[in-house]
Amino acid sequence: MEQTQKRETGIVRSNRETARGHYVIEVELPGLFGVVCPGQFVMFRPGTGETPLLSRPFSVCSQTETGETTRIELLYRVVGAGTARMALLRQGDTVNVLGPLGRGFDMDEGRRVILVAGGVGVAPLIFYAGLRRAREEDSGRVRIVAYVGAADEESIVGVERLEPHCDEVKIATDDGSRGFRGTVTELFRNDVKYYEKKAVVVRACGPRAMLSALADVLDGQGIACQVSMEERMACGIGACLGCAVKVRLGDGSVGYRRVCKEGPVFDMEDIDWHEN
Ligand SMILES: Cc1cc2nc3c(=O)[nH]c(=O)nc-3n(C[C@H](O)[C@H](O)[C@H](O)COP(=O)(O)OP(=O)(O)OC[C@H]3O[C@@H](n4cnc5c(N)ncnc54)[C@H](O)[C@@H]3O)c2cc1C
Numbered sequence: 001m002e003q004t005q006k007r008e009t010g011i012v013r014s015n016r017e018t019a020r021g022h023y024v025i026e027v028e029l030p031g032l033f034g035v036v037c038p039g040q041f042v043m044f045r046p047g048t049g050e051t052p053l054l055s056r057p058f059s060v061c062s063q064t065e066t067g068e069t070t071r072i073e074l075l076y077r078v079v080g081a082g083t084a085r086m087a088l089l090r091q092g093d094t095v096n097v098l099g100p101l102g103r104g105f106d107m108d109e110g111r112r113v114i115l116v117a118g119g120v121g122v123a124p125l126i127f128y129a130g131l132r133r134a135r136e137e138d139s140g141r142v143r144i145v146a147y148v149g150a151a152d153e154e155s156i157v158g159v160e161r162l163e164p165h166c167d168e169v170k171i172a173t174d175d176g177s178r179g180f181r182g183t184v185t186e187l188f189r190n191d192v193k194y195y196e197k198k199a200v201v202v203r204a205c206g207p208r209a210m211l212s213a214l215a216d217v218l219d220g221q222g223i224a225c226q227v228s229m230e231e232r233m234a235c236g237i238g239a240c241l242g243c244a245v246k247v248r249l250g251d252g253s254v255g256y257r258r259v260c261k262e263g264p265v266f267d268m269e270d271i272d273w274h275e276n
């Protein structure tokens with residue numbers, strides 16, 4: 001059954017810089033917004049207008065229902081005009097939020113989970129790890145190990161949010177200023193041989209180059225992996241085809257899938273990593 005999406009006017013509760021150029025914004029939405037699955041996203045814009053093309057997609061980093069309102073957090077990096085405007089928002093400002101959108105991660109699979117995050121790709125993985133822990137009473141103990149990568153120490157985000165939910169958090173920086181020197185996928189490549197293949201699942205989010213490198217690391221390993229892809233989007237609701245990615249279909253042919261509708265979460269093996 002298709003999930004209902006809502007366009008709501010929300011109120012900014014806080015918007016703080018947590019690392020250089022990286023912010024966490026908390027927004028209060030009226031009533032029950034709809035249950036967000038980690039990996040799902042919202043189209044977000046400052047102000048109350050309805051123009052979808054001015055909205056930007058962001059993964060939900062947390063959701064809290066208070067009964068009468070819903071609070072969501074987004075973790076974002078300032079990269080251009082839209083996110084620069086977001087960074088200027090203050091407590092009490094109004095914003096426009098459309099969601100929840102897209103397909104999230106499968107939540108029940110695997111008792112041993114590996115998270116691989118590049119930059120702000122950590123946002124949906126924080127939500128995922130928190131929810132897996134919260135559900136342990138029903139599902140049993142889950143072991144979660146996170147690999148977090150960034151350009152340098154000052155750009156690392158989300159580690160303090162992951163740590164309470166993870167058994168271990170491993171960090172990689174391109175310049176070696178914190179943790180392993182190199183990419184997060186190189187760090188994971190060094191460890192992959194120690195994991196019991198059939199017992200673990202991987203959940204990943206980050207730039208396409210990182211996900212493509214992860215696909216190389218996992219090639220032939222027999223480890224199930226889902227990735228959240230942060231392709232550029234225009235409409236965010238399946239109408240413009242601007243976010244299509246090339247996929248391998250079951251019969252061996254190739255096709256296209258919309259990241260905003262059929263994704264942003266895909267099984268890693270379904271994506272044609274070398275052709276997009
Ligand atoms: C499903 C999904 C979830 C996302 N979740 C998050 C998140 O949790 N936190 C976060 O910070 N960002 C996230 N993004 C990316 C975010 O939407 C873009 O950074 C944002 O739209 C940029 O808007 P802008 O107006 O500031 O930049 P623009 O002026 O539109 O672009 C500035 C620069 O960033 C580049 N750029 C824009 N969008 C992307 C993109 N999607 N991928 C790579 N480069 C891009 C442009 O080419 C340009 O160089 C997500 C994207 C998708 C599709």
Ligand code: FES
Pocket residue numbers: 232233234235236237238239240241242243244258259260261
């Ligand atoms: S962004 Fe328009 S179809 Fe996906």
